[in-house]
Amino acid sequence: MTETVYRLVYYSHNRIVGSPAALEAGINSILEVSRRNNPLANVTGALMFNAGCFGQVLEGAPDAVEQIFERIQMDPRHSDVHLLSFASAPARAFAHWSMAFVGASVPDAARYGAIADDTGYSPARMESEELFKVLQRLALEDEGATP
Numbered sequence: 216m217t218e219t220v221y222r223l224v225y226y227s228h229n230r231i232v233g234s235p236a237a238l239e240a241g242i243n244s245i246l247e248v249s250r251r252n253n254p255l256a257n258v259t260g261a262l263m264f265n266a267g268c269f270g271q272v273l274e275g276a277p278d279a280v281e282q283i284f285e286r287i288q289m290d291p292r293h294s295d296v297h298l299l300s301f302a303s304a305p306a307r308a309f310a311h312w313s314m315a316f317v318g319a320s321v322p323d324a325a326r327y328g329a330i331a332d333d334t335g336y337s338p339a340r341m342e343s344e345e346l347f348k349v350l351q352r353l354a355l356e357d358e359g360a361t362p
């Protein structure tokens with residue numbers, strides 16, 4: 216039996232204030248809790264932090280994804296959560312990741328994250344499909360695989 220997979224893509228604005236070390240600790244604690252909770256709900260995905268924004272993909276059963284997203288939306292560590300898409304998908308793109316962190320190492324992202332850059336990777340400037348594809352490509356690159 217094939218599973219029903221829904222994919223949710225959003226971006227938001229960082230509200231973790233303080234030093235790069237505080238931001239790094241904040242992102243690490245988000246990843247830690249995601250990697251603990253998501254496997255219990257059979258949810259997989261990827262998180263990106265760049266240019267002061269988070270971009271995230273969550274995939275799994277629609278009700279499981281929705282439940283996690285509802286918690287995420289209430290989190291004061293970010294704001295202006297923009298849902299870009301929530302739709303059925305043919306398969307998981309991040310099957311091996313309870314929550315991949317992509318784009319830069321957490322310390323690098325924390326060090327440079329407040330600076331708007333011109334890499335084109337600002338989650339706030341991307342369409343759903345584009346953000347999803349960038350996250351997918353970067354996650355695969357980090358794993359050493361070819362997309």
Ligand SMILES: Cc1cc2nc3c(=O)[nH]c(=O)nc-3n(C[C@H](O)[C@H](O)[C@H](O)COP(=O)(O)O)c2cc1C
Pocket residue numbers: 245248249250252253262269271283286287288289290292293314
């Ligand atoms: C940008 C961002 C992404 C997050 N992603 C997840 C996630 O994928 N899974 C998750 O369980 N919590 C995630 N969280 C944390 C939730 O908002 C919430 O703090 C957490 O789910 C509470 O878990 P707990 O009840 O086990 O402490 C995220 C928070 C932020 C700010």
